[in-house]
Amino acid sequence: MTNRSQSISLATMVAVVLFAAGNSRGVSAQNGAAVRSKMTQAQMLDLQKQFEDASIAADAVKVSALMSDDAIFVHGSGAVQTKAEYINSLTTGQLKVSTYQLNEGQVVFFDGGAVVSGPTDIALVSPGGAPPRLLHLRVSTVWLAKPTGWQVILNQGTPIAGPPPAPAH
């Protein structure tokens, strides 16, 4: 091998290494955007509905799969639950949800996740056959795109103040 051919080989190797490094930078920078672009607003709303339906069904497996282990669940009363506490309250019947419906949901994507927010109707089954307690909340759910799938990291509900009473004549 001549000195010249050795130099060309070495230069080629350097070029390949630098190209590979540069290419990996591009891939890592676009990874979040790629994850995001895989989901449409309609798909996020469908995912949200899956979580709501699984909560109504008290489907612990499904709810668990859709929640991050470090998820925070803030109820309309301000009470806070961990993922384990939320699932436990569903499976023990402490929390029985008969209606859980997001209306006019707004989706805001961010790199690696999305916020799904909007007015939500919730009905809680009351003990002793009493009529269900109806709640009208603004609920925001923060979803993260994880390697294993999309998971809830935060769900927070805030009661929407009712309209002021009609003025007395």
Add this chain to the structure above:
Amino acid sequence: MTIRKNRFIATAIAGLIAAMPLLAGGTVSAGGQTSQSSTTQRDLVELQKKFQDLTVAGDSAGVSALMADEAIFIHGNGAAQSKAEFLTAMATGQLAFSMYQLKDPKVVIFDGGAIVSGLVDIAFKAAPGSQAPPRVLHMRGSSVWVQRPSGWRLILDQDTTLPAPTPPPAAAPAATPPATQ
């Protein structure tokens, strides 16, 4: 001489091959993980405090710089505002805080962002000439921060008003109330 040259080339190639994963991995770190892992829970609590202090000061420019353009702000009464609406409410005096404090903060850091949540006390400035005491709200607040190339930005702030503390029962304590939505 030839043997020495070949050994040099072999060493150079081996070095390049060894450096390849480092170069590739290094770009991942530089793209996100380094700056994120260097942001501590304390940094995020301070960032949250900065947002709250700027809001109390009515510093629209400072607040604007910390909010993502698509941010959602949900007040304790369930009213939702966009970033523009929140800033306008501040600028016009419609929303004037005299106190905005976070107590017992909890920080959850995730890839590309963080949640800062805890107990929030907010007081509104009394109207000029009013003798009424300031209205104070006790809430559970959560702020979601996302990491952008230009810095951390608030993308969601939601407060849930806590029920007023009940007076101590005269008789036996009631059963633990169930968690409610």
